[in-house]
Amino acid sequence: MDWPYQKKDECLTETSSSHYQVLRVAVTATDKEIKVAYRKAARKAHPDHGGDAAAFRRVTAAYETLIDPKRRSAYDRSYAAGKAGNGSDEGAPGPHFDAPAAGSHASATVHRPNAPRNTAGDAPVYVPPYDPAAFEAAGAVPLIPLSQASQQVHGIPRKRGIFGADARIQREMRTVQLISRQVLPAIPAARLINGLQSPADNSHIDHALLSGYRLALIGSMLLPKGAYAWDGQTLNHGGRSIAPPQLAHVVRAMQDIFPELNVTGWTVIHSPDGNLHEPVIDRHRRSAGGHDTIQVVNAAGLVRGLKQFLSSGPAPNTVNVPVLARLLRGMH
Secondary structure, eight states, X not given: OOOSSXXXXXXXXXTTOOHHHHHTOOTTXXXXXXXXXXHHHHHHHOGGGTOOHHHHHHHHHHHHHHTSHHHHHHHHHHHHTXXXXXXXXXXXXXXXXXXXXXXXXXXXXXXXXXXXXXXXXXXXXXXXXXXXXHXXXXXXXXXXXXXXXXXXXXXXXXXXXXXXXXXXXXXXHHHHHHHHHHTGGGOTTOEEEEEEEOSSSSOEEEEEEEETTEEEEEEEXXXXXXXXXXXXXXXXXXXXXXXXXXXXXXXXXXXXXXXXXXXXXXXXXXXXXXXXXXXXXXXXXXXXTOOTTEEEEEHHHHHHHHHHHHXXXXXXXXXXXXXXXXXXXXXX
16 A cells, blocks of 8 residues: 555654554545454554553544544545644544553553542543533434443343253352452442353353453353362363363454453352352463463452452543443343
């Protein structure tokens, strides 16, 4: 492709780049081409994957403008006049994302000028905000009502099939209660969605937990007490091997659908007597085929792991309304 205004190897941090240059698409690009380019650019620029927060803001602003027919038309008019840059519409604030990469000491606490501390324990901040005056002025309606977006738990385990449905509902309800009691109070912006259909196949995702720009997909199992060795593929106990639910392909599919998020998979193993520390799950001789984004843990390990994963991400007190709305549409 020809790049009359920007070299192919030029960094996306160039502030004078147009939206088309940021996404590296032609001005005649179709919606499909824009979506493909956005996913590629978002993966590269996302701070959670070693990218730059400023570059990610430009990628997001470019996509939000070019994918909307009216905004793209207005932008094209200014672009043709030589006035278009990479910012948002005139007078409108840019995307809020302004966080260091995950793993840095500042990732869980974001400070911005004239803004409150942004930690996992803060009150939820909705993006985009629920501003009735702005909606009325734009002649628009929110993706989902505020009353729905403010709920921390959505849906319940659904009866699927005939055989084993009661046992499945029992273990899934344990997971819902566990997360509701021990994770959600600590992270007010976290949203738990139960009963999703997998985008990868016709299977289901028991639970999805969203907070800020991180998403955890969670499956549940119920096994006898004891010590289990997890080698990255199977649980081994007393000479018996047990394969947990296969989540890796679902995680990959959800990561493709939501490139702006960091998506991981978790399988929680409940014990029959409700002891959160049983069964014991030891990481043992992790195989080369193990998937780093899948964690197999007991109930106590799930609580500890989810709190760390969600709270250490960028802007953990953010409720990402567009992502939440899309997840809710997949509920049964």
